Amino acid sequence: MALPSLARYCHFKHHWTFPRVHIKCQRRVLSVWSRAAPQSKSMKRTTALKRGMLVPSPQWSTNYLVGRYLHATQHQLQEVMLTSERYGVQRLPFATVSDADLSFFKHLMPGRVITDSEELKAFNVDWLKSVRGCSKVLLKPQTTVEVSEILRYCNERNLAVNPQGGNTGLVGGSVPVFDEIILSTALMNQVISFDSVSGILVCQAGCILEHLNQYLEELDFIMPLDLGAKGSCHIGGNVATNAGGLRLLRYGSLRGTVLGLEVVLADGTVLNCLTSLRKDNTGYDLKQLFIGSEGTLGIITAVSILCPRKPRTVNLAFLGCTGFSQVLKTFTTCKGMLGEILSAYEFMDNECMELVKRHLKLASPVAESPFYVLIETSGSNSSHDEEKLSDFLEHVMTSNLVKEGTLASEDKKIKALWSLRERITEALTCDGYAYKYDICLPVERIYDLVTEMRSRLGNSAKNVVGYGHLGDGNLHLNITTESYSHALLDAIEPYVYEWTSKHRGSISAEHGLGFKKKCFINYSKPREAVLLMQQFKSMLDPKGILNPYKTLPSKVI
Amino acid sequence: MALPSLARYCHFKHHWTFPRVHIKCQRRVLSVWSRAAPQSKSMKRTTALKRGMLVPSPQWSTNYLVGRYLHATQHQLQEVMLTSERYGVQRLPFATVSDADLSFFKHLMPGRVITDSEELKAFNVDWLKSVRGCSKVLLKPQTTVEVSEILRYCNERNLAVNPQGGNTGLVGGSVPVFDEIILSTALMNQVISFDSVSGILVCQAGCILEHLNQYLEELDFIMPLDLGAKGSCHIGGNVATNAGGLRLLRYGSLRGTVLGLEVVLADGTVLNCLTSLRKDNTGYDLKQLFIGSEGTLGIITAVSILCPRKPRTVNLAFLGCTGFSQVLKTFTTCKGMLGEILSAYEFMDNECMELVKRHLKLASPVAESPFYVLIETSGSNSSHDEEKLSDFLEHVMTSNLVKEGTLASEDKKIKALWSLRERITEALTCDGYAYKYDICLPVERIYDLVTEMRSRLGNSAKNVVGYGHLGDGNLHLNITTESYSHALLDAIEPYVYEWTSKHRGSISAEHGLGFKKKCFINYSKPREAVLLMQQFKSMLDPKGILNPYKTLPSKVI
Known part of the structure; x- marks a missing residue:
């Protein structure tokens, strides 16, 4: 850990917890220090340590990026009860996969038809180890044409299909309930185009969110969504589940940022609505029906998405609050004072903090509080942002809304602080x-x-x-x-x-x-809405082969 | 016109066209002036005038707010050729309104059934005077229940219905083609609720956009959309046409900001999806199908919409560019340098400027250029925004991307500058x-x-x-x-x-x-998409009574 950044990091912490009058943006704080008594960086660090400040524990630099990766080694694959047994589900009268079916798939995609039961295990169980199916076939198409051929064939043969992206879903939507054929988008991982004037990215559905973000960052852009599962989840799955995540507050939902989709319907029809235009009012916006439909109306094969410029400066404040009403008041204050640079406002209770400390050995950067708040700012001018943030922090500290806090502006430190929030899901599975x-x-x-x-x-x-x-x-x-x-x-x-x-x-x-x-x-949802959804499902997938047993109840409620 | 604001306005103009080194934010410019030679405000104005600066012409303060108001007096209602004749359309076999039908409507809505042919004229013709129908009945429901009753009745009787908001549409979607019953949302103009913590507004479909914005401004919020027709258009019509407008660049499309809708379907069923939640992934997002469906799938009766905080500071720059490539380069520069505070980037060619000068007697605030650009910033800190804008303007002036410009930060001046762009549509109708x-x-x-x-x-x-x-x-x-x-x-x-x-x-x-x-x-749109749209239409409106002859071609292409 480089000293300058630690010093910078620590000084904040120090100034927040002691002389509150000094809560100012980084630049100002450093100038206060230098005016008071010139010190070397290591001296500053020692002073800070002596004053009882918490220093980030060593694992911050090694562990924080683990995240929600598929088949992470720390969790052994335990035998999970079959979904059909745990929930008492009846299999619908779909056909079962025959040797002739396997021959068709193997001819269509040589080497990309998986039938090995050991290899299939991980694709039959969800990340939470809460539901399990018993599929015997996993298909890995590489192109839209292959997806179309698979669905056309399955629809004719009445074979059920379970589309699967990164398998990071949390409601049992991404794994089969019985023996549905698993159609994985893992090999559909190509960027098709990126336009650096408009910021519009077009890519295949199987691109991993974090890879896309890394690709874009080199071009001075970012993905408009970010979530804990970014290391495994596929953009197609994100769109199919209308994933929200950490940046929604700033960049809005996928309903606004997704500009176009290519979708394969149940009968194999390719619906090409993969436009790369910011505005298009020609007829009904069909793509919206597939966003959030969890693979029950069609399989998303490609996505066109509007990406924001990479912010020039990002700051993250991690604050401790004494009560939930303080969390709320801090939020209202923050919306007013940080305005356009506010990019995330997250909270966690102390029980969450205890779990990440216990199971993941992460350390809290602030003293124990009933609640913690993470406030991220992203902007184009670092001194402006720091001044806004500093004014805001001064206000919330002097108003006693916030008990204590720490601030990071360096990428590594920001990630370390974010990991406290992002890895709660992981800590919960360990619990x-x-x-x-x-x-x-x-x-x-x-x-x-x-x-x-x-x-x-x-x-x-x-x-x-x-x-x-x-x-x-x-x-x-x-x-x-x-x-x-x-x-x-x-x-x-x-x-x-x-x-x-x-x-x-x-x-x-x-x-x-x-x-x-x-x-x-x-x-x-009211009865009329559910009925209408069921009508859409019947219209688009009359045989119900797409991700059966999911999203909608089978009967009218 | 108050002197201080004029002086402020003029000084900007002055500094831009003469000593370029002085292009700095307002605060800085004023300090430069005071350091150079103390002057009274009136003296400053005189100096600016002497230096040959363009002063806003008098009509700026009187005319600029005319906008696209329905039935504006400056355009007499001329006899417009019937749509059916001009385009040779065949009437579909709907029933015609009988005396019994009128009795039903009059009983349902006493005093709100219009059959007077003079009064009906304005509702049969679009704002552009380009299409005309011959409806003999206008209904003005006040409640969702009334709309439901009307549609239930019309569907049973096979009577066609033309929903109409502010009748400001530009593609002939808001007036009947033949004798469709006009269902106006004009009396459905109540705000249902506004939550000042979340910024979520719930209102009836007939609320006029500008009224909503005025209502919100008093509560320190604004509508997320703004367009030239704001003085007449209804929010229901905005949503039904997925209106874009001037703020889309900043706040995104209605697909992201509309959180819920209440819609009456063709058979009178009320679909209540009027949730006031930022996120909701329970089933398919039905409301999206009605956004942009131009009243052909259902009639929107109420809207829930996420409204942003009113920006504390707004600035508008009106710039002249020597070519379109300069307009584009200015845009790219602007996105990078203004980042999160950029709220609009509009352009108009000199031919547009000539039309607003000739027909509306507006004056250009800058010398003649082949292209003009309007850049609006909205933010939470005036000095930060002015500094960003100033740095940007200095850059584009010194790079010769922009020939000349003027800047406004006072509300009245901003509106005056905006009117040059917003009233082009009006000037075109005069041409x-x-x-x-x-x-x-x-x-x-x-x-x-x-x-x-x-x-x-x-x-x-x-x-x-x-x-x-x-x-x-x-x-x-x-x-x-x-x-x-x-x-x-x-x-x-x-x-x-x-x-x-x-x-x-x-x-x-x-x-x-x-x-x-x-x-x-x-x-x-590809054939598969149009076919699917036609299937949706058939499913939701089997008799095709809702806004017939619109949006979709009657046959498969």
């Missing part, structure tokens, strides 16, 4: 079986659900934690136990959905419905 | 019959179409002008003649669409297809 809820609520009520659930479940749960994208009103409520328990599930559901519905929230803000939540759609 | 094209193209090719068209048409056109939202790649190509000529239309179409298609553009960036462009959809 046992995690019951996951992804709720959107009016921001004022967002934490009430965690408090209520904690008191409702008492000792029957190991941990009840809350974190999420507060700027978007999006709470991730997670409940852990040593192992899956049907009784505990009954204590949580449908209570959590009823509570959400009562407060006019959404029972799935960004994760989708997948397999696990499909039967609860009526808590967020 | 004669206007053939209007709303094209989206890769930004580098955007003006080539104007140049080609100008040379193709020669003297057969009165004027061929280009302007638009350059930041979005959106060109408004307009061609005027003294009166409508079929021969000229043949010279323009399908050439303009073929050219656009060849360059992979959209033949309707933001105006929609309405009546006039529906047959050209295949220039921007």
Whole structure:
């Protein structure tokens, strides 16, 4: 760890916790220091250490980038109960894969038809190890034409198909329930074009989000979305699930940034709406129906997406708050004072912090607080941004909204701080079986659900934690136990959905419905809407071969 | 006009055209002045005038707010040729309104059923005076229940319905082609709720855009869209046509900002998807299908929309450029240097300027140039924004990208400068019959179409002008003649669409297809997409009663 950046990092920490009058942007703080008493960088560091400041623990520089990678080595593949057994699902009357079918696929894609049961294991189980199918065939097409041929054939043969991207979904949408053929986009990973004037990227669906971001960063652009699973997730899967993530507050949802899609329909028809135009009002916007449809209406094969310029300067503040009302007030203040440079406003409770400390050996950069807030700014002028941030921090500290905080402007430190928030999901999987809820609520009520659930479940749960994208009103409520328990599930559901519905929230803000939540759609959508969705499904996929058992309930509610 | 603001305004102008080294933000410029020689405000004004500076002409303060108001007095209602005759359209076999039907409507909505032929005239003709229907009934519901009752009845009786908002559309989508019943949202003009923490507004479809903006401004928010027709257009119509406008560059399209819709389907079913949540991934996003469907799939009765905070500081630069390549380079520079505060980048050619000068008596604030650019910044810190803008302007002036410019930061002056761009549409209607094209193209090719068209048409056109939202790649190509000529239309179409298609553009960036462009959809959408759209239409409106003859061609292309 280079000293200058550490010194810079530490000084902030120091100035925040002690002489509050000195809370100023980095440049100003350094000038205060130099005016007070000239010190070498190592001296400054020693002074800071002596004053009891927390120094980032060594694992920050080694562990923080692990993230949600598929088949990560730290989790052994345990035998997960079959979804069909755990949930008592009946298989629909699809055909089963025959030798003749395998011959067809092998002829179409030599060497890219996987039938080895060991190799198939990881594709049959979700990342959370919560659902498991028993597919015997995995196909790895490389082109849209191949996807089209596969679907045309499967539709004729009445074979069910489970599209799969990075398999990082959290609602059981990305793995088969029974023996559906898995169609992986892993080999559809080519960038088709990038226009540096407009910032429009066109690429195949299987490109990994982080790879795209790295590719763009070299060209002075970034992807408009960012999420914890970025190291594994595919852009096609992101679009198919309408992924939200960390940058939504700033760059908006995929419904605005996705400009075009190429989709293969259930019968193999290729729908080419892969335009690269910022505006296009010629007829109905068909691509929107596929965004967030979780592979049930068509398979996305290519994406055209509007990418913002890489911000010249990024700052991240990690703050401790004494209560949730302070978290909310800090948010309102922040929207007003940081305005156009605010790019993320995330929160986590102390229970989350305890989990990442315990299971991932990460260290908190600030003293223990009931809540923590991450505020990211991105802008084009570092001194302007630092001044805005400094004014804001001064205000929230002097108003006692924030107890303590630390600030980073160097890339490595920013990533280290972000990892505390991004790796909560991973820490939860280490804690046992995690019951996951992804709720959107009016921001004022967002934490009430965690408090209520904690008191409702008492000792029957190991941990009840809350974190999420507060700027978007999006709470991730997670409940852990040593192992899956049907009784505990009954204590949580449908209570959590009823509570959400009562407060006019959404029972799935960004994760989708997948397999696990499909039967609860009526808590967020009226009957007329669900009926219409079912009509769309019937129209586009009359045999229902695309990702069956997902997204919509099979019967009218 | 208050002197201080004029002085401020003038000084900018002065410093730009003379000592370029002084191009600095307002604060700096004023300090330069005071250091040079203390002067009173009136003295400063006199000095500026003596130096030959252009002072805004008097009409700036009186005329600039006229805009695209419905039934504006300056245009008498002339007899416009019937659409059915001009275009040779065959009436579809809908029922005609009987006395019994009128009785039903009068009983449902006493005093809000208009049958007076004089009163109906304005609702049968579009704002451009280019298409005309012959409806004999205008209904003015106040509630969603009334709209539902009307549609249920009309669907049963096979009566065609033409939904109408502010009737400011430019493609003939808002007026009947034959005798369709006009359903006006004019009386559905109530704000339902506004949440000042989230910035989410819920209102009825008939609220006028400008009224909503005024309402929000008092609460320190603004609407995420702004367009020339704001004084008349309804938010429901904006959503139904997926209106783009001047703020799209900054706040994105309605596909991202509209959070929920309430829609009445053809059979009277009320589809309540009026959620007020930033994120909601429960099933397919049905509302997207109605955004931009021009009233052909359902009638939007209420809208939930995410509104941004009112920027604390707004600046507008009006610049003259010597060529289109300079306009493009200025844009690229601007995106890099203004970054997050850039809120609009518009352009107009000198032919447009000549039209607003001639027909609307507006004065240009800068010396004649082949092209003009309007750059708006919106931000949270005036000194930061002015510094960024100042650095940018210094750069483009010293690089000879910009010949001359003027800057405004006072609301009245900003509006006056904006009116030059916003009132081009109005000036075009004064120039004669206007053939209007709303094209989206890769930004580098955007003006080539104007140049080609100008040379193709020669003297057969009165004027061929280009302007638009350059930041979005959106060109408004307009061609005027003294009166409508079929021969000229043949010279323009399908050439303009073929050219656009060849360059992979959209033949309707933001105006929609309405009546006039529906047959050209295949220039921007593949056959499979049009077929699917027709299937959606058949599913949602089997009898085709909703806004017939619009958006989609009646036959498969």
